[in-house]
Amino acid sequence: MQLPTETFTATALIEVVRISALPATRNAPYPGTAVAHWAGSEAAAALALIDSLSGSEQQRCGFSPGWSIRAYEDSLDLALFEAAFCFTCHEARMQGTAVPPALAKQFFDPGTLPARTLLSLFRKAAL
Template structure:
């Protein structure tokens, strides 16, 4: 999976969100409860893991994401990007100031080892 390289390099903090609904329009934050904050090596490891997700074909489920990550620079102002993951249809939708249009919708192999590891991180972060 491709992440916006400049945004990854600038990321100081990741906010993990357990999504409660899909927003009515694209480009707005996914509603939900913040369940964790990752910084330093935790953030770096998560971004590396996401970057290592292998591509996949599109599966149809209606896009029902369970978790999202919001990446912030040190100033913690606007999110550089938010990535919402649906492990049923293998789709990631990203938006934010650092996301070029060609990266806003991607498909990943949810049956791969990196996807299982990412899902385990999300589940461990969720109380």
């Protein structure tokens, strides 16, 4: 999966969100509960893990994401990007100021070690 290049150096904080519904409007944040905040090396490791997700073909489930991350720079104002992950249909949708249109919708293989590790990190964050 490809993340916007500048996010690797600009991200100061990642917020992990357990998604409860789809957004009411286009480009609105995914509603849910923030279950963790990752900073420093933890945020960098999460970005590297997400960036290492291998591609996949689209599956049909209707896109029902369970988790998202929001990446913020030092000011913590607007998110640089939010990425919502559906481990059923293999789809990740990204939105935000740092996301070019070509990266807005991507597919990943949830059966790979990096994807299983990411899902495990999400689940541990929610405990």
